[in-house]
Amino acid sequence: MGIGTLVAMLAAALAVIGVLATQQAYSLFLPGLLQGAVLTIEIAILGSLLAIVMGVLAALVRLYGPAPLRWLATVYVEIFRGTSALVQLFWLFFVLPQFGVTLDAFLVAVVALGLNVGAYGSEVVRGAILSVARGQWEACTALNMSRAQMLRRVILPQAFVAMIPPWGNLFIELLKSTSLVSLITLSDLAFKAQQMNQNTFKTIPIFTLVLLMYLVMSLVLTIGMRLLERRASAGLARGKAA
Amino acid sequence: MIWDWSFTLEILPVLAQAAVVSVEATLISFVLAATLGLVLAVVRIAVPRTGWTISVLVELIRSTPLLIQIFFIYFVFPKFGLVLDAFTAGVLAIGIHYAAYCSEVYRAGFDNIHRGQWEASIALNLSAWTTFRDIIIPQAIPPIVPALGNYLVALFKETPLLSAIAVMELMQTAKIIGSDTFRYTEPITLVGLFFLAMSLVSAALIRALERLLNRRTVR
Numbered sequence: 001m002g003i004g005t006l007v008a009m010l011a012a013a014l015a016v017i018g019v020l021a022t023q024q025a026y027s028l029f030l031p032g033l034l035q036g037a038v039l040t041i042e043i044a045i046l047g048s049l050l051a052i053v054m055g056v057l058a059a060l061v062r063l064y065g066p067a068p069l070r071w072l073a074t075v076y077v078e079i080f081r082g083t084s085a086l087v088q089l090f091w092l093f094f095v096l097p098q099f100g101v102t103l104d105a106f107l108v109a110v111v112a113l114g115l116n117v118g119a120y121g122s123e124v125v126r127g128a129i130l131s132v133a134r135g136q137w138e139a140c141t142a143l144n145m146s147r148a149q150m151l152r153r154v155i156l157p158q159a160f161v162a163m164i165p166p167w168g169n170l171f172i173e174l175l176k177s178t179s180l181v182s183l184i185t186l187s188d189l190a191f192k193a194q195q196m197n198q199n200t201f202k203t204i205p206i207f208t209l210v211l212l213m214y215l216v217m218s219l220v221l222t223i224g225m226r227l228l229e230r231r232a233s234a235g236l237a238r239g240k241a242a
Numbered sequence: 243m244i245w246d247w248s249f250t251l252e253i254l255p256v257l258a259q260a261a262v263v264s265v266e267a268t269l270i271s272f273v274l275a276a277t278l279g280l281v282l283a284v285v286r287i288a289v290p291r292t293g294w295t296i297s298v299l300v301e302l303i304r305s306t307p308l309l310i311q312i313f314f315i316y317f318v319f320p321k322f323g324l325v326l327d328a329f330t331a332g333v334l335a336i337g338i339h340y341a342a343y344c345s346e347v348y349r350a351g352f353d354n355i356h357r358g359q360w361e362a363s364i365a366l367n368l369s370a371w372t373t374f375r376d377i378i379i380p381q382a383i384p385p386i387v388p389a390l391g392n393y394l395v396a397l398f399k400e401t402p403l404l405s406a407i408a409v410m411e412l413m414q415t416a417k418i419i420g421s422d423t424f425r426y427t428e429p430i431t432l433v434g435l436f437f438l439a440m441s442l443v444s445a446a447l448i449r450a451l452e453r454l455l456n457r458r459t460v461r
Binding site: 009 | 311
């Protein structure tokens with residue numbers, strides 16, 4: 001979908017929220033929901049940062065690490081990709097304390113979502129590194145570059161561009177997954193919605209607003225990643241000529 | 243003791259029963275997703291001027307969390323007179339959510355069909371229905387089976403969300419065992435292991451299937 005359509009959708013979503021905010025039945029719930037949205041955004045940002053760190057780390061270790069570390073990274077990726085995010089969240093929240101490690105709910109949310117998305121991200125990073133043309137690697141060898149130099153100067157800057165769209169999808173997945181943290185007592189957007197729904201039974205305005213708010217957050221993220229991609233690939237001879 | 247084996251054996255049959263519910267939910271919602279996704283993808287091509295509407299619809303579904311969509315169908319639909327039990331509402335929500343993803347997969351499949359196939363169908367005066375049924379779909383589906391398989395696995399891993407509306411699937415059962423006995427370690431770890439085993443097995447199956455299909459379709 002083109003960036004123009006996305007911007008139009010964002011404008012439409014904001015306009016609908018704006019119109020609804022003038023209605024008493026809707027505006028009543030806005031402050032509480034916005035409060036929840038702030039927590040959602042906090043978890044999404046911190047989780048994404050952790051995911052990037054884990055993704056890059058796991059990918060580099062799996063490609064270049066010594067054998068035992070490589071196995072460890074593979075086990076990490078398989079476990080976090082093989083079980084569902086909610087199970088991981090519950091495991092860290094309910095089971096870990098029984099081993100004497102009690103994390104507060106916010107930390108559990110960030111760690112679980114970050115590790116989960118990081119596992120998927122490591123495959124993205126690995127794939128992007130391996131997709132850099134063979135001639136580039138051979139040229140580095142011919143120039144007698146060390147592996148660190150080769151990665152830092154030649155391979156990673158090119159791999160970075162290829163990573164942006166799949167990472168964008170992962171960030172959207174992470175943003176949507178933050179709704180799961182409502183099930184471990186954190187009062188994010190989804191939790192606020194559930195709570196208000198139970199107190200007032202005004203189901204339609206509450207869930208309509210919540211859907212619109214998630215939509216706005218996703219669209220902002222998608223548009224941001226598109227702009228980043230456009231900027232990062234400027235000057236590189238790749239893809240269709242603009 | 244951190245891990246109690248006799249407790250593990252005690253809860254295993256209960257969890258096994260709940261696993262059946264999880265698998266049922268997975269299969270029913272995947273059939274819904276695969277069918278509805280195909281319908282969306284075909285309508286987009288066959289009916290003029292629906293492309294934009296379907297794109298926006300797919301984008302809307304993919305941009306909002308599945309959990310909220312489950313709540314929406316479970317809590318909001320009754321206000322319009324459509325009361326669904328938790329299992330049906332949950333399966334419907336998962337099915338519609340993944341239909342949006344599947345429709346994009348089908349679309350990629352259709353886009354890969356050589357233009358000559360469409361032109362030949364027109365030249366032979368085949369109806370749109372016959373063209374899709376006998377020419378396009380049989381060629382478009384095999385290459386995208388692995389992609390659909392990946393969504394089946396992803397969908398399976400979303401079924402714990404049904405616990406949020408109290409469907410007695412694996413996660414909900416594990417949580418109830420946990421709150422009854424104050425032992426969360428065994429039930430939740432077992433649920434995790436079950437998902438891990440299922441995911442690894444299905445990943446291997448998809449790889450095998452991919453090899454089989456690659457051997458059959460010579461290009």
